[in-house]
Amino acid sequence: MENQSYEDFISTVSHELRTPLTSIRGFSQTMLSSWDKLDDESKKRFLKIIEEQSNRLISLVENMLSVTKLQSSKETFVYKETDIKPIIQTVVAIVKNQYKDKNFEIKIHDKTPTITVDRDKFQQVMVNVIENAAKYSSPDMTVRVCADCCGDFVSIKIADVGAGISDEDKLKIFNKFSRIDSPLTRKVQGSGLGLYITKNIVEKMKGEISVNSEKIEGGEFLTTFEVKFPVSNIENQVREACKP
Secondary structure, rough: OOOHHHHHHHHHHHHHHHHHHHHHHHHHHHHHHHHHHHHHHHHHHHHHHHHHHHHHHHHHHHHHHHHHHHHHOOOOOOOEEOHHHHHHHHHEEEEEOOOOOOOEEEOOOOEEEEEEEEEHHHHHHHHHHHHHHHEEEOOOEEEEEEEEEEOOOEEEEEEEEEOOOOOOOHOOOOOOOOOOHHHHHHHHOOOOOOOHHHHHHHHHOOOOOEEEEOHHHOEEEEEEEEEEEOOHHHHHHHHOOOOO
């Protein structure tokens, strides 16, 4: 990193880490000093906050490490032939457990060919995008994950209904530390690193990622992220089977 970029990075990291650490320390001190005065409901609520902030801290640290590796060019990719269906099913189960107020629907074409990617990195991409859809969708809405062939690519689309993304923000959301300013995003905690990391990983694996957001009935928006990975040469014949 250049000196100024490095200083900006450290400054932002310090700011992002301070909030969960302050919350964990504050609620821990309150419980230690006032344990006998707190009712069971308050204890559970405080412990829940400590757990949530601990998870946020872990996520922040993991994202920071990912960014550092990406920028230092030390990230290692191990490519293997990968069936996307079981990975997407696993990721949806993980995210669903975290966002119990959201519904999830998976639709993957039976003859979708395998792709050649780093499986762990591919799972990280799916976690980031599917979790992002669940995080910013409206309550009780359904997050839909669909996959099929699209020319020489396997296309994975993750769609949700919520506040939407303006044309101006469609490129900005993939920038480091960038977050959309809206009533919904102000209520949701985030570091602005998830989509930046996702885009970098996808492109390093020769894929593409894009987003589309269109207004629907009720004043909300249907937002769809599309992640595309090329079909490997040995699978070109299989790709033909996906055509109508």
